[in-house]
Amino acid sequence: EIVLTQSPATLSLSPGERATLSCRASQSVSSYLAWYQQKPGQAPRLLIYDASNRATGIPARFSGSGSGTDFTLTISSLEPEDFAVYYCQQRRTFGQGTKVEIK
Amino acid sequence: QVQLQESGPGLVKPSGTLSLTCAVSGGSISSSNWWSWVRQPPGKGLEWIGEIYHSGSTNYNPSLKSRVTISVDKSKNQFSLKLSSVTAADTAVYYCARDLESESYYYYMDVWGKGTTVTVSS
Numbered sequence: 001e002i003v004l005t006q007s008p009a010t011l012s013l014s015p016g017e018r019a020t021l022s023c024r025a026s027q028s029v030s031s032y033l034a035w036y037q038q039k040p041g042q043a044p045r046l047l048i049y050d051a052s053n054r055a056t057g058i059p060a061r062f063s064g065s066g067s068g069t070d071f072t073l074t075i076s077s078l079e080p081e082d083f084a085v086y087y088c089q090q091r092r093t094f095g096q097g098t099k100v101e102i103k
Numbered sequence: 104q105v106q107l108q109e110s111g112p113g114l115v116k117p118s119g120t121l122s123l124t125c126a127v128s129g130g131s132i133s134s135s136n137w138w139s140w141v142r143q144p145p146g147k148g149l150e151w152i153g154e155i156y157h158s159g160s161t162n163y164n165p166s167l168k169s170r171v172t173i174s175v176d177k178s179k180n181q182f183s184l185k186l187s188s189v190t191a192a193d194t195a196v197y198y199c200a201r202d203l204e205s206e207s208y209y210y211y212m213d214v215w216g217k218g219t220t221v222t223v224s225s
Binding site: 001031032034036038042043044045046049050053055056087089091092093094095096097 | 141148149150151154162164165198205206207209210211212213215216217218
């Protein structure tokens with residue numbers, strides 16, 4: 001069973017700053033990794049799939065990279081609506097989430 | 104545009120069976136997608152429960168497999184979740200989702216229902 005470990009648990013940043021979120025898999029998952037954003041009281045939203053492809057309608061400030069066991073979600077310049085919890089996912093396994101909060 | 108809507112009782116008694124349905128609109132459940140159930144306990148992360156293909160093929164989370172049944176009703180364009188012998192630990196928001204096949208022939212959850220809260224309590 002694959003385990004996904006996200007870091008940090010919480011990221012405190014200001015609007016306009018760059019956010020870098022990490023997801024590490026316990027074994028290679030090639031490029032089969034997704035990132036989701038979840039805001040309070042809402043369902044998760046697919047941001048990135050196949051490690052680096054933006055889903056439909058996702059702004060260009062969101063980018064994903066990595067392959068094998070190490071993956072990164074980058075938000076180039078945080079907008080107020082980007083403060084949320086982010087999960088990585090590999091098929092049937094989710095990471096524990098990273099909360100991006102306003103500093 | 105495909106939309107999903109969960110429905111079912113919001114309160115289930117301990118040792119009872121949780122039953123939820125996900126109605127699919129704007130598309131056919133017989134399309135080449137898997138259909139999943141995911142849950143989220145209060146204040147916690149996401150847990151995959153299981154998935155079904157329109158043919159009836161299923162995959163379940165090993166930790167829940169003995170208690171979970173997912174079925175599909177193509178005539179009603181919906182799929183359902185049953186979770187038996189529930190306890191307070193099964194209290195969660197339950198989401199249904201569509202697993203869309205990507206260009207790499209892998210599956211990702213691109214459409215989600217709004218979620219429904221199920222509380223297990225006497």
